[in-house]
Amino acid sequence: xxxxxxxxxxxxxxxxxxxxxxxxxxxxxxxxxxxxxxxxxxxxxxxxxxxxxxxxxxxxxxxxxxxxxxxxxxxxxxxxxxxxxxxxxxxxxxxxxxxxxxxxxxxxxxxxxxxxxxxxxxxxxxxxxxxxxxxxxxxxxxxxxxxxxxxxxxxxxxxxxxxxxxxxxxxxxxxxxxxxxxxxxxxxxxxxxxxxxxxxxxxxxxxxxxxxxxxxxxxxxxxxxxxxxxxxxxxxxxxxxxxxxxxxxxxxxxxxxxxxxxxxxxxxxxxxxxxxxxxxxxxxxxxxxxxxxxxxxxxxxxxxxxxxxxxxxxxxxxxxxxxxxxxxxxxxxxxxxxxxxxxxxxxxxxxxxxxxxxxxxxxxxxxxxxxxxxxxxxxxxxxxxxxxxxxxxxxxxxxxxxxxxxxxxxxxxxxxxxxxxxxxxxxxxxxxxxxxxxxxxxxxxxxxxxxxxxxxxxxxxxxxxxxxxxxxxxxxxxxxxxxxxxxxxxxxxxxxxxxxxxxxxxxx
Numbered sequence: 095x096x097x098x099x100x101x102x103x104x105x106x107x108x109x110x111x112x113x114x115x116x117x118x119x120x121x122x123x124x125x126x127x128x129x130x131x132x133x134x135x136x137x138x139x140x141x142x143x144x145x146x147x148x149x150x151x152x153x154x155x156x157x158x159x160x161x162x163x164x165x166x167x168x169x170x171x172x173x174x175x176x177x178x179x180x181x182x183x184x185x186x187x188x189x190x191x192x193x194x195x196x197x198x199x200x201x202x203x204x205x206x207x208x209x210x211x212x213x214x215x216x217x218x219x220x221x222x223x224x225x226x227x228x229x230x231x232x233x234x235x236x237x238x239x240x241x242x243x244x245x246x247x248x249x250x251x252x253x254x255x256x257x258x259x260x261x262x263x264x265x266x267x268x269x270x271x272x273x274x275x276x277x278x279x280x281x282x283x284x285x286x287x288x289x290x291x292x293x294x295x296x297x298x299x300x301x302x303x304x305x306x307x308x309x310x311x312x313x314x315x316x317x318x319x320x321x322x323x324x325x326x327x328x329x330x331x332x333x334x335x336x337x338x339x340x341x342x343x344x345x346x347x348x349x350x351x352x353x354x355x356x357x358x359x360x361x362x363x364x365x366x367x368x369x370x371x372x373x374x375x376x377x378x379x380x381x382x383x384x385x386x387x388x389x390x391x392x393x394x395x396x397x398x399x400x401x402x403x404x405x406x407x408x409x410x411x412x413x414x415x416x417x418x419x420x421x422x423x424x425x426x427x428x429x430x431x432x433x434x435x436x437x438x439x440x441x442x443x444x445x446x447x448x449x450x451x452x453x454x455x456x457x458x459x460x461x462x463x464x465x466x467x468x469x470x471x472x473x474x475x476x477x478x479x480x481x482x483x484x485x486x487x488x489x490x491x492x493x494x495x496x497x498x499x500x501x502x503x504x505x506x507x508x509x510x511x512x513x514x515x516x517x518x519x520x521x522x523x524x525x526x527x528x529x530x531x532x533x534x535x536x537x538x539x540x541x542x543x544x545x546x547x548x549x550x551x552x553x554x555x556x557x558x559x560x561x562x563x564x565x566x567x568x569x570x571x572x573x574x575x576x577x578x579x580x581x582x583x584x585x586x587x588x589x590x591x592x593x594x595x596x597x598x599x600x601x602x
Contacts, residue, residue, distance in 0.1 A: 095121075095128045096148040097167070100199070102135035102284050103316050104277070108158065110143035116164040117145070124168055134285015136199035137439035138186050146181055147171060155181040186436065189455070191417060193405045193425050194398060195278075195441045198285035204323045206331055209288040215333070217407030221296045222341045229300035230256050233403060235411035237423030242268060242279075242359075242396030242501050243574065245422075245489040251393060254383040255301040258391035263303035265294050265347070266387055266394045268364055269310035269317075272356040273472025275431035275503035278439055279397035283310070283317035286401075287324035291347070293400035295338060296407055297393055298345035306347035307387070309364050311354045321349050356527035360573040361394040363529060374529040375573040396501075398427055418444035422488035432469075432505035433459045449483030452506060463508035467590070469516075471500030473523050474578035476585035477513060498581065513590035518546040520582040524567075524575055535576025538567045542583070552596040560587060 099105075099114055114130060121128040136155075138144060144157030147167060154171055155178040156163070166174045178184060192198075201208035209215070221229050234249025255263060267290065271279040283290060294306045308321060325347060328334045336344045355373045357363045362376035365387050386392025402424060406414045415423045422444035428451060430437050435457030452458065452468055459465055467477045476497035478485065485491050492499050507516075525539035542563045548556035564580030571577040587594060 095126055095168075096131065097128055098131045098133045098146040098148070098153065098199075099143065100135045100285075101132035101203070101316060101320075102142070103280060103314070104139050105135055105142040105144070106316065108142045109160070112161050113143045113145065113159050113164060116161040117167070120164050120168060126168060131202050133201065134198040134203055135281055135439075136181065136187065137195070137281065137441075138184070138436070139438040140436055141178070144178075152180045152182060155179065155184065186438070186440070186455075190441050191425050191443050192441050193414070193417075194289070194402045195282065195286070195427060195439065196405075197289065198282060201286065203285050203287055203320055204327060206288065206327050206333075209286075213408055214288055214404075215292060215339075217404035218292050218296055218333070219339065221299055221407050222339060222343065226256060226300050226302060229296065229407070232411045233300070233406060236406045236414040237411075237418070237421065238399065238402055238406060238414065239422070239489065240396055241398035241402070241426070245499065248395060248399055251383055251395070252297065252301055254381070255303070255391045255393050258384055260391045262305070262388075262390045263301055264387045264390060264392040265297045265301070265303045265306035265400075266361075266365065266368065266392055267294060267306065267308040267397060267400055268359065268361060268394055269308050269314075269397045270352055270359045270364060271314075271397075271501070272311065272354070272359045273474075273501050273503050275469075275505045276429050276472060276501045278427040278429050278501070279310075280314050280317050281439055282397055282401055283308075283314070284320050287321045288328065289401045289404055290321070290397060291324060291328050291333065293403040294347055295333065295345050296403050297395070297400060299338065299343045301391070301393055303391075303393065304344045304346070306345065307368060308347065308349045309352060309358075309368055310349065312351050313354055318349055318351060325349070355529070356523075357529040357573065357575055360575065363573065364394070365392070372529075374531045377572060418488070419486065420444075420488050420490055422490065426487070426499070426502045428455070428487075429501070429503045430456045430506070431503065433461055433508050433511075434506040435460050444486075444488045446487050447483060448478060448485045448487060449480075451487060451504065452483065456504075456506060459506060459508040461508050461510075463510060465506060466509040466511050467507050467513070469505040469507070469582060470503070471498045471578075471581075472503050473520060474574065474581055475500055475503075476581040477507075477516065477589060478585070479589040481589075496581070496585065498578070513586040513593040514546065514550055517583040517586040518543060518550070520579055521546060524579040528575060532571045532573075532576055534567045534570035535573075535579075538563055538570075538576065539579060542567070542579075546583075549594060550596070557594070560584075
């Protein structure tokens with residue numbers, strides 16, 4: 095009997111380890127031989143811990159499980175009170191286009207055999223038969239853009255590093271996933287770490303880098319352990335080392351753990367931290383692609399960006415580019431959270447409307463109250479009201495509405511949410527997390543909190559100052575922290591004026 099149970103952090107937080115102990119104990123009690131595989135999550139967080147039992151018809155899902163539900167797994171499965179049916183036939187799974195996350199929740203995360211059975215290493219093997227320039231061109235032609243921030247074209251960044259002359263080059267994976275409502279990086283590292291290893295190895299071959307680093311946060315202990323185990327397996331199998339899969343290319347990598355500072359999600363702050371320095375933003379130029387880690391040309395990409403590369407190299411640039419719309423190509427891992435009925439990870443091609451995502455995929459609010467707004471792009475993303483729910487989920491369409499996709503984290507709020515408080519939270523978040531390098535961010539955020547408190551107290555003279563502060567921060571900050579803080583503040587003020595009514599009434 096083969097049973098799958100996630101080792102994913104969300105599932106563990108909801109009691110998956112207790113379920114695992116109960117499964118082992120029940121099997122021993124009944125004298126039943128089992129294979130218990132701790133896999134990654136399928137992304138349906140509201141059903142976690144979700145166990146799957148392998149049958150001749152496919153894997154059957156059961157959840158959310160409690161220890162009391164375990165004995166019934168060893169009886170008539172069809173009669174189990176938590177039976178959900180075939181996992182692949184669940185509506186959440188059937189509606190997705192899973193490319194980057196195709197293996198997550200399916201394979202044993204640290205089994206290289208499982209990985210290869212599901213198209214693993216095909217992209218790397220193809221890359222080894224190409225010139226570095228041809229690999230860079232393939233990634234460029236795919237239309238892949240950075241999945242962790244502003245959506246910068248990945249191929250352009252790779253070409254800059256490829257063309258640079260240097261004795262040493264590096265690949266740095268930004269796995270410092272600090273935005274609220276984001277968990278895709280963690281899910282992939284916990285559930286399919288070989289995908290990231292393969293993507294980084296391909297990047298190294300493409301640009302001439304022989305060393306890679308995964309920079310992640312100490313709050314991700316399971317992801318750290320899974321990545322380290324997978325790296326050891328890959329090294330033993332010759333995927334990493336002086337001769338990648340027997341080729342003339344050398345590439346090795348390691349995991350580095352940061353202390354969880356939000357600003358270290360910005361690439362130059364990350365590089366400073368990686369070098370053992372204080373995590374503060376660097377002025378640009380020089381760009382990291384020319385003078386990055388240790389002053390050498392460095393590719394800095396997000397986890398999902400690098401993990402998308404193997405499928406591009408396996409199935410071709412045209413295949414990947416065919417998904418999406420406009421200049422937003424491929425798929426995006428939507429991370430749905432907040433006051434929501436169906437929270438979790440949903441991978442789909444760019445182009446769905448925000449309303450489809452919130453009302454159909456996410457199922458609206460968990461409270462049952464009307465949706466008021468959705469914040470897209472983490473704590474510094476803009477709040478979109480329901481009047482903008484026809485906006486297609488693409489980089490360009492969101493930018494046209496003064497928003498950003500960022501890491502594609504969505505926080506859903508119902509009509510009881512006070513947007514003035516949400517604006518204040520964004521300012522306070524920036525004030526706490528600022529590295530102190532830029533005056534507009536360091537001082538502006540503190541003054542911003544004070545000014546919003548004046549607005550909340552009904553001071554009419556404070557209202558015009560909010561916009562002035564936001565414009566100063568947006569134009570004067572070196573990194574996204576101070577530069578993006580105006581997005582949630584100004585969107586709250588623009589779209590939800592009633593929440594600022596006390597000060598407005600006093601002004602009138």
